[in-house]
Amino acid sequence: MTRDALILVAAGKGMRAGGDIPKQYRRIGSQPLLVRTLQNALKAHNFGTIIVVISADDDFAEGCLAPFGDEVRTTIGGATRTDSVRAGLNVLQGERIDHVYIHDAARPFLTQTLLQDLSNALETHQATAPALPIADALKTLEGDSVDRDALRRVQTPQAFRYADILSAFDAAKPGESHADDIAVARAAGLSLSFTSGDPDNFKVTYPEDFAKAERMVDQxxxxxxxxxxxxxxxxxxxxxxxxxxxxxxxxxxxxxxxxxxxxxxxxxxxxxxxxxxxxxxxxxxxxxxxxxxxxxxxxxxxxxxxxxxxxxxxxxxxxxxxxxxxxxxxxxxxxxxxxxxxxxxxxxxxxxxxxxxxxxxxxxxxxxxxxxxxxxxxxxx
Known part of the structure; x- marks a missing residue:
């Protein structure tokens, strides 16, 4: 049986979402966004280890994560997402981890189906991520058409064989900033597959996204x-x-x-x-x-x-x-x-x-x- 770890990236400030606190601590319904993400992750998959990557000046994480006890640990992230993920991967060194799932804390609606598809993909590939097709026509700013069939909207969690993605991050140059973890894996030549994404697994980014999330949790x-x-x-x-x-x-x-x-x-x-x-x-x-x-x-x-x-x-x-x-x-x-x-x-x-x-x-x-x-x-x- 494989031992899986989850890294939740929660070190950002979330300025585009508005509000006076980082978006991962703003409430959706009765709970902070980060708590909802954690709860859904725990319901959906058996993670042996969970690491939440936070900023050095985070004043909210301790109180927010206290109900999870020793089930959830934190570590301090870096100036970029790539640095923060690297920090989370390094914490796992020395533990018996087979697969690691790296997820945006601001995507609270991950499901068992989403995670199981990723787990299945790791049987044949070193890296995998959920992706959605693009329905709208795509244009450059100059008005030229772009082939949407060759593109995908990539979500998290992005899942990897732990030893392989750790080596990929170690090989990346200091100070490099990648769009996501799949980019690091691809630069290192890891085998990659995409699974079916979920439209509900959206990233809460703008103020209107909180209204959408509120509607989704309204029971x-x-x-x-x-x-x-x-x-x-x-x-x-x-x-x-x-x-x-x-x-x-x-x-x-x-x-x-x-x-x-x-x-x-x-x-x-x-x-x-x-x-x-x-x-x-x-x-x-x-x-x-x-x-x-x-x-x-x-x-x-x-x-x-x-x-x-x-x-x-x-x-x-x-x-x-x-x-x-x-x-x-x-x-x-x-x-x-x-x-x-x-x-x-x-x-x-x-x-x-x-x-x-x-x-x-x-x-x-x-x-x-x-x-x-x-x-x-x-x-x-």
Missing amino acids: TYTATGSGFDVHQFDFESNDPLWLCGVPINCGYTLKGHSDADAGLHALTDAILGALCFGDIGDHFPPSDPQWKGASSDKFLLFAMDKVKERKGLLQHVDVTLICEQPKIKPHREAMREKIAELCGLPLSRVSVKATTTEKLGFTGRGEGLAAQAVATVRLGS
Whole structure:
């Protein structure tokens, strides 16, 4: 079994990326760029040794790399990338290293497939790198065409048989600066192959690249839940009929263990459904006497607490009331306002509608009413 080492080049200042700290320490989501690169490398491949090459005046590396413990070591780089890589290679001398992978710290999205392809290529070649074809037409500054089929966009990690690339760097003249490590290998006559690159394995270089990287690590998603509830009318009671948190004095009410607010019950179930957290009956069973006559806003507020526990964000709700009576339109705006208050939403994100069943079914016969609701929740994975 081969023993592989990873050298992460993180000694640059990253001035083109903007910001007031080196780009490798700027955060993408909740983590510094360098940490994301390291974490993905560790997930993707079994590296026996990891060296991070940093600048002599680096004030961030120690705190950034502390969670990795002895798994990651640092060394001081030089004035050029070539000097920094040479420093990393020299640290490995005396260790039993077969292959070394040299990677830009600012490419956080390396994958298992990318690394496995490089590993396979080293079985037949001394040096290898991922490369992408060029889709756009190429021109010189004078406007002359360049054959794009003869060119490739070369990425890192670039992988080598360790003894061979160490000799190649030793043979390079002091002070030489090469575009990348493949250039050093080619100058030394090492056999070279290219593997398939990955468009996601881009180098974070400019401010807009951070925005792209942020989108790629965004693990939030939008969940939609639906709810439905039915209650029978009680014509023997003069208590208010509660719908969507609003009392309607119409001379009759709804039968139920709680206040029978079908609108809030449906909405509560919709939110719980978006969370995959059961339904209202699981948490407030009608067999439990403590919920007899309970105000249904308690149920809705419980669902909202669960959204907060998941660090979610309720984005929009839509309630439809299905009945011949009572008339909903005179109370609709009050219902919207009450739901907005309970859910912490702006009024523009709360919809309440009403419809009939054209005299069909139990609602058409005026025996009761139904409510259905849809809720949209933004959640983290």
